[in-house]
Amino acid sequence: MNTIKIPEKETQVLKIYTQLMRAANTVTERMHRNLLENKLSISQFGVLEALYHLGALCQKDIGGKILKTSGNITLVIDNLEKRKLVKRKKDMADRRRMTVVLTESGLKLIEKIFPVHSKTAFKVFSVLEPEEQSTLGVLLKKLGRRNN
16 A cells, blocks of 8 residues: 655645535535525526615626536526516616616525525534634635635
8 A cells, every 4th residue: 555645734634625615515515404495506596686785787797696607607697587586677877788676586485495595504503612713714714715
């Protein structure tokens, strides 16, 4: 059996990475169970949630909010539009630009599933004390900075 010698500092961060990925997978599975029941992808939910909280947005802005590329966000919105959950409209201020808005069906769906999503998040993170939640938020923000 070949054994690669890895410095102890690297072994520690590899262990932390594995723990982070396991935790992320567990949280993601719990948080998105409700989405699967409503036949929504994580990205589709992100679009509906952004439009619900922010109002009409152009596709580029939606992509920025939910961290998706322009090509990917187009497909996500196309699929939501096929289900009549959103519609594209010409922006009256700039008719070259299209905005995306919730339809009545989309509004009803997000109003149904967002409270469940919120309660699930509260339950998932309730294993941490409020101070631990704050600390986790700070650490994740620090870890997620793109200047590494």
